[in-house]
Amino acid sequence: MRHFFRRRSSRQVAKDRLKILLISDRVNCSPEMMELIKNDIARVISKYMKIDSDNIEILINTRGNKSGRTVKPSLYANIPIVDVSVPELHTESGK
Amino acid sequence: MENQFSQERKGSEVIVVTSGKGGVGKTTTSANVGTGLAKLGRKVCLIDTDIGLRNLDVVMGLENRIVYNLVDVVEGSCRIKQALIRDKRHPGLYLMPSAQTRDKSAVTPGQMVKVIEHLKEQFDYIILDCPAGIEQGFQNAIAGANRALVVTTPEVSAIRDADRIIGLLEANGFKQIDLVINRLRMDMVRRGDMMSAQDVVDILAIPLIGIVPDDENVVIATNQGEPLVGSDSPAGQAYSNIVHRVEGKEVPYLNLDRGISFWTRVTGIFHKA
Numbered sequence: 001m002r003h004f005f006r007r008r009s010s011r012q013v014a015k016d017r018l019k020i021l022l023i024s025d026r027v028n029c030s031p032e033m034m035e036l037i038k039n040d041i042a043r044v045i046s047k048y049m050k051i052d053s054d055n056i057e058i059l060i061n062t063r064g065n066k067s068g069r070t071v072k073p074s075l076y077a078n079i080p081i082v083d084v085s086v087p088e089l090h091t092e093s094g095k
Numbered sequence: 096m097e098n099q100f101s102q103e104r105k106g107s108e109v110i111v112v113t114s115g116k117g118g119v120g121k122t123t124t125s126a127n128v129g130t131g132l133a134k135l136g137r138k139v140c141l142i143d144t145d146i147g148l149r150n151l152d153v154v155m156g157l158e159n160r161i162v163y164n165l166v167d168v169v170e171g172s173c174r175i176k177q178a179l180i181r182d183k184r185h186p187g188l189y190l191m192p193s194a195q196t197r198d199k200s201a202v203t204p205g206q207m208v209k210v211i212e213h214l215k216e217q218f219d220y221i222i223l224d225c226p227a228g229i230e231q232g233f234q235n236a237i238a239g240a241n242r243a244l245v246v247t248t249p250e251v252s253a254i255r256d257a258d259r260i261i262g263l264l265e266a267n268g269f270k271q272i273d274l275v276i277n278r279l280r281m282d283m284v285r286r287g288d289m290m291s292a293q294d295v296v297d298i299l300a301i302p303l304i305g306i307v308p309d310d311e312n313v314v315i316a317t318n319q320g321e322p323l324v325g326s327d328s329p330a331g332q333a334y335s336n337i338v339h340r341v342e343g344k345e346v347p348y349l350n351l352d353r354g355i356s357f358w359t360r361v362t363g364i365f366h367k368a
Contacts, residue, residue: 009287011294014251018298021251022258 027060034058041077050083109211109221110341111240113264115256117227119248120277123313123322124334125224126154128244131324131338133188137219140179142210143193144236145226146201152192156320157182166194169206175213184321189218199231204238211239220341229263237264242271244304244341248278249290254298261301273304275337280309305337306348 024031042053057078112125122143129141143151146166152158163178168191175191182188191214194201214221225236237243243264247257257274264272276292283289292306310330316323324334329349336346 011284011287011290014290015294015298018251018254021255022298025255025258026262 023059037075038077041079045079049081052080052082055080107215107219107221108242108341109215109223109240110242110244111223111225111236112244112246113225113233113236113260114246114253115227115229115260116247116253119253120246120275120307121227122150122154122224123317124244124246124275124277124307124337125151125222126322127324127334128338128341129220129222130155130182130185130188130322131334132220132222132341133182133185134325135338135342136187138187138189138217139220139222140189140191140214140218142191142214142221142223144202144207144223144232146193146232146235147195147198148226149193149195151224152180152190153320154317155182155190155322157190157192158320161192164192164194165210166197166201168210169202175210199226199235202235204231204234207235208239229259233260233263237267237269241269242273243269244273244275245299245301246275246277247295247299249276249284249292249295254290254295258299261299272301273340274299274301275305275307276303277307278309279306304340305333307333307337308349 024034027034038056038058041058042051042056045051046053058075060075110128112121112128114121122145125141129139133139141151141155142165143149144165145151149164152161157180160180163173165178167173168175168178178191179189180192182190191210211221221239223236223240226232245257245260245264247253261272274296276295279292280289284291292303296303308329310328312323312326312328313330316326322334323331324338325331333349336349339346
């Protein structure tokens with residue numbers, strides 16, 4: 001019966017932990033550098049729309065998912081948008 | 096007869112069995128795949144590259160017949176032929192043992208390549224049992240190989256290390272890297288307490304070549320010094336299938352789900368993510 005109440009199986013926990021772990025293992029740059037990249041992306045995007053900068057996820061994939069063949073690394077950024085309609089583009093051009 | 100055979104065969108395959116993490120079943124896999132290939136009539140040379148911690152000889156039950164070893168060969172203290180132990184149970188199966196009293200620096204990758212080039216003339220398959228870790232022992236083991244079997248268990252630490260190893264193999268130009276998932280326990284997978292084979296394949300993203308269920312017969316076989324490949328046990332069958340897949344044949348995967356009740360199948364849904 002306890003299975004019905006258990007939130008996440010340890011199998012799922014293991015999968016989730018590994019996914020996070022392997023992202024940083026596969027990337028040859030430090031967590032600090034990833035943080036800097038994240039902050040820079042957030043700064044640029046927030047000029048144009050209101051984003052949830054605390055919940056931005058970025059990751060660098062170095063391996064193809066299905067085929068198992070090596071592919072060129074690519075950077076994915078998941079940026080939650082709070083409000084798209086930012087009326088005034090005043091930041092740079094508001095002279 | 097043997098000469099005829101070796102003239103007909105295609106180029107030999109040099110397969111390194113590796114994992115990164117220790118204790119996941121590299122030596123057992125090497126022993127079973129090598130023995131299985133020999134049972135199919137192939138000429139197989141197993142090489143233990145774990146210098147200082149040799150084990151393959153014990154798993155194969157050949158520990159009492161060692162005279163010379165890999166280090167003796169590279170140092171020129173003996174000829175290659177003198178270091179090869181013939182397994183009397185399987186024609187065509189030979190073991191090149193490692194040295195127990197030396198360390199990894201006793202052999203260089205260049206020397207390994209030379210030994211392997213020589214062995215290629217006589218064998219269809221050369222199987223290298225790699226030590227744990229990513230240091231010189233690993234470099235030695237992969238130096239002469241053109242194909243890799245990466246062994247992992249469905250555990251976070253083993254998969255993490257396997258991922259690192261796969262990265263290193265790819266960086267070293269390996270084109271054929273296949274995954275062996277060892278010690279899978281279907282009862283735990285069903286309960287949601289172990290990653291499934293599919294979970295592991297999704298994470299590591301390399302082709303799967305075999306799933307070996309957790310089987311006490313492996314321990315018994317190791318106690319007796321006789322690989323269980325081909326025997327009527329779950330692991331014996333699984334290794335037999337791996338051997339055929341190594342040879343390029345398509346073999347369906349064992350149904351590890353035998354004997355599950357309808358109820359478990361139904362409730363199993365709830366354990367999925």
